[in-house]
Amino acid sequence: MMNKKHKEIVIDPSIGIIVVFIILVIIFSLLSSNFLTLSTWIGILNIASELATVTIVVAFLMISGEFDLSVGAVYAMSGMLLAYSLNKGINGVFSMLIILVFAFIVGTVNGLIATKVKIPSFIATLGMMMSLRGFLLIASGGFPIGYKGDSILPNILNGKCIGDLRISTVWLLLFLILFTIVLDKTKYGNWVYASGGNPKIAKTMGVEVAKVKRINFILTAVFAAIAGGFSFGRFGMSYPTLGEGLELEAIASTVIGGCYMAGGYGSVLGAFFGALTIASLRVGLVLAGAPAYWYKAFIGIILIIGMIVNKRVMKNLLKIEV
Amino acid sequence: MEKKPLLKIVNVSKNYGQVKALKNINLKIYPSEVVGLIGDNGAGKSTLIKMIMGDLQRDKGKIFFKDKEVNFSSSAEARALGIETVPQGSSTIEFMDITRNLFLGKELIKKVGFFELLDKKRMSEESLKVIANLGTTGIRSAWDKVSALSGGQRQAVSIGRLMYFKSSLALLDEPTLNLSVRESEKVVSLINNMKKAGTAVIFVTHNVYHVYPVADRFILLDRGEMIGIFDKKDVKPEDVIEMIRTGTIKNKKLCFSKEGVQ
Numbered sequence: 001m002m003n004k005k006h007k008e009i010v011i012d013p014s015i016g017i018i019v020v021f022i023i024l025v026i027i028f029s030l031l032s033s034n035f036l037t038l039s040t041w042i043g044i045l046n047i048a049s050e051l052a053t054v055t056i057v058v059a060f061l062m063i064s065g066e067f068d069l070s071v072g073a074v075y076a077m078s079g080m081l082l083a084y085s086l087n088k089g090i091n092g093v094f095s096m097l098i099i100l101v102f103a104f105i106v107g108t109v110n111g112l113i114a115t116k117v118k119i120p121s122f123i124a125t126l127g128m129m130m131s132l133r134g135f136l137l138i139a140s141g142g143f144p145i146g147y148k149g150d151s152i153l154p155n156i157l158n159g160k161c162i163g164d165l166r167i168s169t170v171w172l173l174l175f176l177i178l179f180t181i182v183l184d185k186t187k188y189g190n191w192v193y194a195s196g197g198n199p200k201i202a203k204t205m206g207v208e209v210a211k212v213k214r215i216n217f218i219l220t221a222v223f224a225a226i227a228g229g230f231s232f233g234r235f236g237m238s239y240p241t242l243g244e245g246l247e248l249e250a251i252a253s254t255v256i257g258g259c260y261m262a263g264g265y266g267s268v269l270g271a272f273f274g275a276l277t278i279a280s281l282r283v284g285l286v287l288a289g290a291p292a293y294w295y296k297a298f299i300g301i302i303l304i305i306g307m308i309v310n311k312r313v314m315k316n317l318l319k320i321e322v
Numbered sequence: 323m324e325k326k327p328l329l330k331i332v333n334v335s336k337n338y339g340q341v342k343a344l345k346n347i348n349l350k351i352y353p354s355e356v357v358g359l360i361g362d363n364g365a366g367k368s369t370l371i372k373m374i375m376g377d378l379q380r381d382k383g384k385i386f387f388k389d390k391e392v393n394f395s396s397s398a399e400a401r402a403l404g405i406e407t408v409p410q411g412s413s414t415i416e417f418m419d420i421t422r423n424l425f426l427g428k429e430l431i432k433k434v435g436f437f438e439l440l441d442k443k444r445m446s447e448e449s450l451k452v453i454a455n456l457g458t459t460g461i462r463s464a465w466d467k468v469s470a471l472s473g474g475q476r477q478a479v480s481i482g483r484l485m486y487f488k489s490s491l492a493l494l495d496e497p498t499l500n501l502s503v504r505e506s507e508k509v510v511s512l513i514n515n516m517k518k519a520g521t522a523v524i525f526v527t528h529n530v531y532h533v534y535p536v537a538d539r540f541i542l543l544d545r546g547e548m549i550g551i552f553d554k555k556d557v558k559p560e561d562v563i564e565m566i567r568t569g570t571i572k573n574k575k576l577c578f579s580k581e582g583v584q
Contacts, residue, residue: 185439187429190418194426197415204377204409206398206427264417 013258014270015317016309020256020302021277028284035287042165044279046234049158049168050075050227052275054246055253056179057223059271061216062254063183065196065263066114066121068217071224072246073132074106078228079238080136082153083145092153099225106132107221111214121217129247136240144239147232157226158233168230172272175223179268192216196263252299253278256306258313265314277302326389328353328491328522329374334383336369343369345546347383351491356513356523358533361543362566367526368410370543371493374524375400375407387491401427406489408480410496410526416469420461421449423468424483452482456512474505481512485519492516492523498532510536530562544569 028035054071061068078099085095106128113124147154161167183189194202195209203209232238257274259266281298327350336344344366351357359367372378374385376394385392387403394400397407407413414423425445432441449464456478461471468476477497484492494513498506513523513536525533533540540557542550542565550571565571 181439185442187431187438187440190422190426190429190440193418193422194415197417201409201413201415202426204375204397204407204413206396206401208398260417264415 012269013265013267013310013313014273015258016313017257017270017273017277017306020306020309021273021280024277024280024284024302028280028288032284032287032289035284039164040283040287042163044276044283045169046164046166047282048276048279049166049172050230050234051246051249051253051279052172052272053168053175053227053230054224054250055257055271055275056175056268057216057220058247058250059254059257059259059266059268060179060183060192061213061220062251062259062261063196063263063266064192064213064216065199066213066216067125067251068110068220068224069122069125069247070106070110070128070132071220071250072243073129073136074103074221074224075228075231075243075246076238076240077132077136078103078225079232079242080140080145080240082229082232083147083238086147086149086151086153087145092151092156095151095153096229099229100222103221103225104218107218108214110221111217114217115210115213133240133244140240142240144237146237148236153229154233154236156233158230166230166234168233171226171230176268176272183268188212193264196265198264249278249299250275252303256303256310258310260314274306277306325352327351327386328388330386331374332384332386334370334373334380334385336366336373336378336381342546344373344380347548349541349548349551351522351524353490353522354517354520355538356517356525356533356536358530358537358540359524359526359543360528360530360533360540360562360566362528362569364545365543366546367528367543368495371407371409371495371524371526374493375405398427401487404488404490405493406484406487406491407493408477408484408495408497410499412476413480413483414468414476417467419465419467420453420471420479421445421464423479424449424452424486428487448486452479452486455485456482457508472505474501474508477501477505477509478512481509481516484521485512485516488519489521492521493526494523495526496528497525498527498529506532528566530559530566534559534562542566542571 034040054075058068058071081099081102082095085098086092110121110125110128113119114121158166158168161170183192191202191207191212194205194207195212199209228243231242253274254271255261256277257266257270257272259271278299281302282295285294285298286292329351331347331349334344334347347370359370361367369378373380375397376399377397387405415426430441430445431438446464453461453464461475468479471479497509501509510532513525516523525537527533534554537554539551539553540562541548549569550565
């Protein structure tokens with residue numbers, strides 16, 4: 001019998017990670033009585049907002065079938081550029097404009113190399129990451145840049161809003177809603193799925209695959225720059241090695257959040273929960289008294305468990321074999 | 323009075339480096355007819371289809387659609403004029419549900435304030451109608467992922483799309499490839515429905531038995547050359563297979579029995 005209901009039956013790709021996240025929260029709350037407190041969760045959100053802002057766009061890009069390894073370098077470069085330009089007396093609006101234009105250029109170059117020259121984005125953006133990192137070290141001599149001025153920009157980006165909760169969490173929620181709507185409810189979102197799902201067929205159906213990918217590269221770089229701004233707003237300083245490994249954490253969050261690495265499948269909400277899981281792991285381990293270096297090992301374990309859960313979800317609920 | 327051709331191809335050629343993929347192709351396609359485009363592997367069938375769609379650019383020659391010369395630079399332009407295709411293999415994306423697949427590239431939009439959002443309700447209602455029109459294909463919901471469908475159901479969805487958008491010309495590249503006997507029959511009956519609805523169909527295949535029941539005419543390609551156009555009444559399936567196998571037509575009367583070189 002045909003299903004007469006017109007309702008979309010949603011088996012969201014984020015199911016797996018939400019289950020993993022809840023289990024993790026239960027475990028940490030058993031290990032430490034401080035885990036389920038407001039101040040802990042404010043701390044988790046403050047950490048998560050930077051990672052999750054990057055993760056959401058990395059997921060968006062991954063669903064369209066591409067990678068971006070240069071997000072960590074763009075993140076660092078933007079923080080440094082903001083600190084530098086504010087110190088030079090350039091006002092907040094222009095300083096912000098500088099990093100957005102810089103990110104726009106990086107995203108455009110990444111996109112053109114990947115779609116016009118057709119070099120796999122993994123390599124193209126690896127090259128971009130190394131160049132930017134090298135340039136950052138040359139330009140800064142390896143030294144951090146602090147900012148002690150009175151511009152309100154750091155506060156707009158990431159000042160405290162309610163108690164210790166920083167405003168980047170509010171920004172993050174706005175981005176989350178925005179990207180969820182675009183991906184799920186717009187024609188562009190449909191094209192993003194199609195571009196990653198099968199670029200050849202998508203093209204035959206009239207989808208401008210290369211253009212979709214180029215736009216997504218730009219979005220990724222721009223939001224990585226905004227996340228860099230959050231970091232600068234939080235610390236009031238920046239340093240050239242900031243965000244090293246951020247690109248891999250973002251990809252890990254995206255993948256445990258249910259996105260399929262080859263593209264065409266995933267959700268922004270899942271990616272958000274992926275980042276939230278990693279942030280709560282970081283805080284939870286500290287509260288449970290584990291040495292700090294356990295953190296990476298645990299991310300590795302969660303990554304693998306998350307992948308297994310997602311594969312099961314895809315196979316059993318969606319009949320997708322990957 | 324002679325009927326006006328829907329599609330006219332005049333002296334079209336295409337080379338891949340030294341390889342001549344198509345040599346001086348001339349043909350006319352009329353409304354509401356099914357033409358079997360047949361030939362062995364490497365005959366140039368898919369090249370011809372891609373060229374009509376604008377996915378490949380011709381080196382020489384002209385293509386007219388509804389009496390106007392066309393130079394599509396992408397299949398989106400061809401689709402906008404009512405030429406739809408089901409490329410070889412599949413034209414559906416398996417991670418996406420049926421509804422999103424059906425409307426891919428021609429999404430239904432509603433305005434909410436300044437924003438243009440997908441009209442999901444209307445899209446799913448229309449998809450249900452498309453599925454119902456396909457007959458008993460066993461598809462349960464318009465929101466099923468295509469990955470959960472069989473090959474025949476996927477092909478039915480692709481053809482459902484062509485019927486929904488009321489294309490005037492449908493180019494089907496091996497639509498029965500890898501399908502079971504029953505699924506192939508279903509696809510052939512859907513093609514018959516398209517014909518009744520007024521769509522001209524070019525059915526590319528090297529399986530003569532699949533196209534024979536539904537075809538009005540055949541066009542035979544061999545290594546990039548068009549070696550014959552003939553009506554179904556003049557040939558039996560076995561004759562056609564023999565022509566494909568040998569690449570020659572013994573009965574010279576059949577070479578261009580209706581539409582010849584202009």
